[in-house]
Amino acid sequence: MKSITSYKNRFSYSSGESFLHEVLKKTAFYISVVVLVLGILVLLGWQFDIALIKRPIPGLAAMNPLTAINFILLEASFLCIVSKFVKQGYWLALAVVVISFFFLVGLMLDFSFQADLILFSGKIKADASHSLSSRMAPNTAMNFVLGGVVILLMKRRKRAVYICQTLSLLIVLIALFSIFGYIYRVGEFYGVLVYIPMSIHTAICFFMFGVEILFFHSDRGVMKELTSPYAGGMVSRILIPLAIIIPGFLGFIRLYLNWKYSFSVELGTAILVVALIVILVLLIWFEALSLNEKDSKRRQAEDEVRLANMLLESTIESHKDVLIFSVDKNLRYLTFNSAFKDATYKAYGTTIRKGERMIDSITIQEEKERASRNCKKAMKGEGLTSIEVYGEFERNYFETRYYPILNDKNDIVGVTVLASNITERKKNDDEIQTLNKELESFSYSVAHDLRAPLRIIDGYSNILIEDCFDDLSNEGQRLLYIISSNAKKMGQLIDDLLNFSKLGRLPVTKSVINTAKLIRSVLDEQLGGVNRSNIEINLGTLEDLYCDDILMRHVFTNLISNALKYTGKKELAVIEIGSSRTDKSVIYWVKDNGAGFDIQYADKLFGVFQRLHKESDFEGTGVGLAIVHRIISKHDGKIWAEAEIDKGATFYFSLPLMK
Amino acid sequence: MEINEVELLLIEDNPYEAELAIRSLKKHNLGNKLYHIDDGAEALDYIFSEIGVDGPDQFRFNPKVILLDLKLPKVSGLEILKKLKEHERTNIIPVVVLTSSSEESDIMECYKQGANSYIVKPVNFENFSNAMKSLSQYWLDLNKRPVKL
Numbered sequence: 160m161k162s163i164t165s166y167k168n169r170f171s172y173s174s175g176e177s178f179l180h181e182v183l184k185k186t187a188f189y190i191s192v193v194v195l196v197l198g199i200l201v202l203l204g205w206q207f208d209i210a211l212i213k214r215p216i217p218g219l220a221a222m223n224p225l226t227a228i229n230f231i232l233l234e235a236s237f238l239c240i241v242s243k244f245v246k247q248g249y250w251l252a253l254a255v256v257v258i259s260f261f262f263l264v265g266l267m268l269d270f271s272f273q274a275d276l277i278l279f280s281g282k283i284k285a286d287a288s289h290s291l292s293s294r295m296a297p298n299t300a301m302n303f304v305l306g307g308v309v310i311l312l313m314k315r316r317k318r319a320v321y322i323c324q325t326l327s328l329l330i331v332l333i334a335l336f337s338i339f340g341y342i343y344r345v346g347e348f349y350g351v352l353v354y355i356p357m358s359i360h361t362a363i364c365f366f367m368f369g370v371e372i373l374f375f376h377s378d379r380g381v382m383k384e385l386t387s388p389y390a391g392g393m394v395s396r397i398l399i400p401l402a403i404i405i406p407g408f409l410g411f412i413r414l415y416l417n418w419k420y421s422f423s424v425e426l427g428t429a430i431l432v433v434a435l436i437v438i439l440v441l442l443i444w445f446e447a448l449s450l451n452e453k454d455s456k457r458r459q460a461e462d463e464v465r466l467a468n469m470l471l472e473s474t475i476e477s478h479k480d481v482l483i484f485s486v487d488k489n490l491r492y493l494t495f496n497s498a499f500k501d502a503t504y505k506a507y508g509t510t511i512r513k514g515e516r517m518i519d520s521i522t523i524q525e526e527k528e529r530a531s532r533n534c535k536k537a538m539k540g541e542g543l544t545s546i547e548v549y550g551e552f553e554r555n556y557f558e559t560r561y562y563p564i565l566n567d568k569n570d571i572v573g574v575t576v577l578a579s580n581i582t583e584r585k586k587n588d589d590e591i592q593t594l595n596k597e598l599e600s601f602s603y604s605v606a607h608d609l610r611a612p613l614r615i616i617d618g619y620s621n622i623l624i625e626d627c628f629d630d631l632s633n634e635g636q637r638l639l640y641i642i643s644s645n646a647k648k649m650g651q652l653i654d655d656l657l658n659f660s661k662l663g664r665l666p667v668t669k670s671v672i673n674t675a676k677l678i679r680s681v682l683d684e685q686l687g688g689v690n691r692s693n694i695e696i697n698l699g700t701l702e703d704l705y706c707d708d709i710l711m712r713h714v715f716t717n718l719i720s721n722a723l724k725y726t727g728k729k730e731l732a733v734i735e736i737g738s739s740r741t742d743k744s745v746i747y748w749v750k751d752n753g754a755g756f757d758i759q760y761a762d763k764l765f766g767v768f769q770r771l772h773k774e775s776d777f778e779g780t781g782v783g784l785a786i787v788h789r790i791i792s793k794h795d796g797k798i799w800a801e802a803e804i805d806k807g808a809t810f811y812f813s814l815p816l817m818k
Numbered sequence: 819m820e821i822n823e824v825e826l827l828l829i830e831d832n833p834y835e836a837e838l839a840i841r842s843l844k845k846h847n848l849g850n851k852l853y854h855i856d857d858g859a860e861a862l863d864y865i866f867s868e869i870g871v872d873g874p875d876q877f878r879f880n881p882k883v884i885l886l887d888l889k890l891p892k893v894s895g896l897e898i899l900k901k902l903k904e905h906e907r908t909n910i911i912p913v914v915v916l917t918s919s920s921e922e923s924d925i926m927e928c929y930k931q932g933a934n935s936y937i938v939k940p941v942n943f944e945n946f947s948n949a950m951k952s953l954s955q956y957w958l959d960l961n962k963r964p965v966k967l
Contacts, residue, residue: 603921607889610918610941611832618838618943643943650941657920 179386180378187374188241190367191234197364198230205279213293216341220358221286223295224278225262229255229303230364236310237371249311256307259300266297296357298337302330302365309372320380324373328381331369337362339407343414390453394446401442409434482557482578485564490517490534493573502580506550522551537561537574546581555582595664606657610650617646648780655782659767662713662786667793671817672708674747675701678736681715689723693730699737702745705817710790717783718749718810724777725753725808744796744813752807764800787812821868822878825851825958829861829898830887830916838943839885839916842950848958853881858893862901865908880965881911883957888917888924896927903932910964912957 201222204212214221232255239248262274275295276283286293305326312323337357357365377386385395413431416422422430475483475496482502484495492513503511509520517534518527526549536543542562548554557578564573620643624636631639678701686694704711719734726732735750756764756771763769765788768781791798791812802808826849830836836854843849855861865879884902888895895915902908912934917924920938928936937953940946 603919606920607918610939611835614918614939614941614943614946615832615834615838617941618946619834621943621947622838622841647942654941 177378183374183377183386187371188238190371190374191237191241194230194364194367194371195234195238197360198227198234201227201360202231205282208282215359219341220296220356220361221293222358222361223275223283223293223299225258225275226295226299226303226358226361228278229258230368232258233303233306233310233368236307237313240310240313241375245314252307252310255303256311259303259307262295263297263300263304266300296361298333299357299361299365302333302357305330306365306368313372313375317379320376324376324381327369327372330365331373333357334362334365334369335403338366339410342407342411390450394450398442398446405438405442406435409438480579482580483575485573485575486517486534487573488538488571490531491515492517499578502555502578505553506555508552521549533559533561534574534576537563538571539563540571546585555580556585557581598660599664602657602660605653609653613646613650613653617643617650620646652780652782655780655786656767659782659786659789662710663789663793665707665710667707667710669705669707669794669817671703671705672711674704674711674738677708677712678715678719681712681719685716685719685723691727691732694723694726694732694734697733697735699735700739701736702738702740702747704745704747704814706794706814707790710793714787714790714812715749717787721783721810722749722751722753722808724779725755725772726751727753727777729753740816741813742816744815746811746813748809748811750807750809755802755804755806755808757804758802761800761802765798819851819853820878821864822880823851824853824879825882826853826954827861827865827881827884828852828854829856829858829884829890829895830854831856831858831890832887835887835939838946839950842947843954845947846951846954848951848954858890858895858898861890861898862893865898865902866905879908882961882963883912883914883954885914885916888915888919888928896931899928899931899933912961912963914953914957 200212202224203209205224205227210217232251236248236251236255239245239251258274264270265273273294283293309323309326309330312319312326315323334357338359340356341359341362373382376382385392385399409431412434413427416430417424417427472494475494478496479498482496482499484499485493487493492511492515494513495511500511503509503520507520507522509522511520518531521527521530526547529547530549533543533545540563542560544558544560546556546558548556558581559576559578562575562577563571564575566572620639623631624639624643628636675698678698682696686696719736722734723732726734729752731752733752736748737750738745738747740746754772754777760771763771765784766781767785769785770779770781772779788798791814794814796812796814798810798812800808800810826843828836828839830839833856836856840849840852840854843852855864868878886895886899890898895917899913899915902911902913909932913932914935914937915928915933916937916939918939925936935953937949940949
């Protein structure tokens with residue numbers, strides 16, 4: 160499962176790991192400084208003849224001055240390479256290798272000139288005469304050659320790291336051999352000059368050097384496994400130090416018992432082996448315990464993750480009408496539901512698989528490009544929604560939404576796409592649009608074609624009245640007036656009806672309007688049209704409204720003209736306009752003291768062609784309030800009325816406040 | 819009436835509408851030099867009958883105003899308006915669209931094609947009669963326009 164492994168790489172990260180590496184790297188640096196200082200101290204010891212520094216254990220091998228110089232060079236080269244002076248570092252390491260190699264060759268061929276006798280040669284000769292070893296040991300020289308090679312390999316390519324670390328391990332082992340030799344008082348180290356053994360501090364310095372190199376590259380090669388955050392790394396970090404300390408300590412105990420109580424070799428060995436077996440078995444048992452515990456916890460967590468995954472998958476799967484899929488950064492499928500799989504098969508005849516490229520499942524070039532482009536846009540961090548056509552065999556409209564997928568570090572690692580097939584909806588929309596256009600042209604012809612005959616009826620009636628008035632009887636004249644006025648009335652009806660449908664189709668464009676100004680201008684217009692002096696207008700607080708100003712003008716024009724009309728028979732018409740504000744809306748009212756109406760018919764008030772007054776009492780077509788109602792509804796508002804016959808009517812409407 | 823004497827050309831297909839219009843004009847003594855055509859195609863033939871004749875002085879059709887209905891048989895009022903305004907010899911003649919339609923789209927289209935005025939005919943005859951009177955007074959008496967084409 161290629162997709163799964165790559166998934167892991169993309170979502171995992173390791174801050175704890177790198178912290179450990181940082182610490183080890185710093186430790187390596189400090190160790191190198193310590194060894195460097197030790198080398199300098201030894202040189203000073205030779206210069207000022209301080210025995211403790213030259214030879215910590217009296218009577219045993221001392222650190223040769225050349226050895227001290229080699230350590231100084233080696234650590235200096237390490238520090239150079241760690242900092243920016245790589246070239247200088249190489250030269251220093253090369254010097255160590257050449258000096259040590261030259262020494263080894265000289266020793267083997269028994270040259271009269273020996274490199275380790277150059278510095279402080281007098282003092283070394285004096286030591287030798289007292290049968291004290293102060294020369295450089297061949298194993299020391301060998302270690303220096305290895306050490307130099309390690310430094311030279313340090314900055315090389317990947318594979319060199321393994322060689323580098325193997326050689327460092329070898330150095331550590333040789334050093335350990337010497338250290339244990341001293342602790343165990345191996346006879347060959349004591350007194351016998353021919354072996355020229357490594358001095359104790361030389362061995363410690365080598366041990367430190369080897370460890371330093373291993374620590375420095377703790378994130379690579381062999382060391383990688385030991386510093387890993389996984390179970391193996393943890394176990395090895397506990398077991399390896401113990402594997403060095405426990406056998407070493409037990410070995411010492413065995414020897415100590417031998418010295419003190421002179422146990423036989425066989426008994427000592429038996430005790431050593433049994434102790435080793437007991438301790439190792441115990442250690443392994445504890446490790447097994449802790450590993451098992453961790454494993455069971457991990458399994459539990461895995462089960463939970465599996466359950467969560469199943470839930471997620473079944474959720475995705477349960478959307479039969481929404482196509483869902485996710486792609487990674489390279490636009491390869493991470494997951495998808497069967498709705499998407501089926502739709503892709505229907506559209507392009509392709510079968511998709513996880514890990515496959517998205518564009519391979521699309522067969523039309525233009526659509527490949529569009530899908531990739533949108534995914535890449537979403538990967539820049541912004542989700543987007545668009546309506547797109549996809550398919551070769553079956554073409555469909557999709558409302559497609561692209562969402563970036565973020566990991567826990569907020570990096571975008573892919574895109575999830577949700578697509579709904581909206582072909583049916585689109586078809587319906589188109590149909591509605593066609594119907595709307597038909598309706599428009601219908602009302603257009605109503606406007607044009609119906610008005611002309613009405614004008615002709617009215618016109619000819621008028622001509623008749625003008626030209627033949629005297630020839631007509633009174634009844635004839637009355638009938639002619641009726642014809643004329645009804646033609647006019649029908650013209651008015653057509654105009655109102657057209658207005659009603661036109662206003663209903665107008666889009667609402669809202670803004671904050673100064674209602675006080677609007678109402679004053681409507682009042683001026685309306686009062687200019689009537690020739691009455693008995694009108695009293697009271698304006699209360701007039702709140703601003705968030706609405707379409709053209710439509711709202713219609714509303715006020717209608718309500719005010721109604722108020723004027725129905726107060727026409729009163730001695731004094733009193734019209735009051737006011738408003739009040741609530742948390743969510745503004746309520747307006749127009750109140751009059753006119754004819755009013757029977758409140759039980761209030762539900763008919765806002766219907767088209769519905770009237771509550773006789774034509775002979777008050778003229779009208781019954782469209783005005785229907786228009787008002789429609790406009791208020793379009794603003795998500797409400798309209799209602801209160802009235803009493805002969806006492807007046809109050810019309811209220813409320814509009815929501817601007818959000 | 820000779821073509822060069824026409825002051826007011828009325829293009830209107832409905833004979834009754836035309837009669838009402840003419841009657842209203844005559845009542846106010848404004849329709850004496852009026853010529854009426856009741857078909858779009860005929861109107862084009864009439865206007866452009868002398869277009870082949872060379873020389874600017876030869877093209878004699880130069881009314882003070884054309885009253886144009888939009889809904890006409892064969893060729894629509896809008897097409898006539900377009901042709902009038904396209905042709906260099908007729909595009910200075912004022913055209914008043916006289917129609918029953920108050921559709922915003924019609925008004926817009928007419929003005930785009932260069933209509934000089936747009937009048938919606940009122941249903942009420944009295945209002946209609948007054949409208950005819952004042953528009954004719956304006957275009958025939960008040961308005962000043964180039965004499966030569």
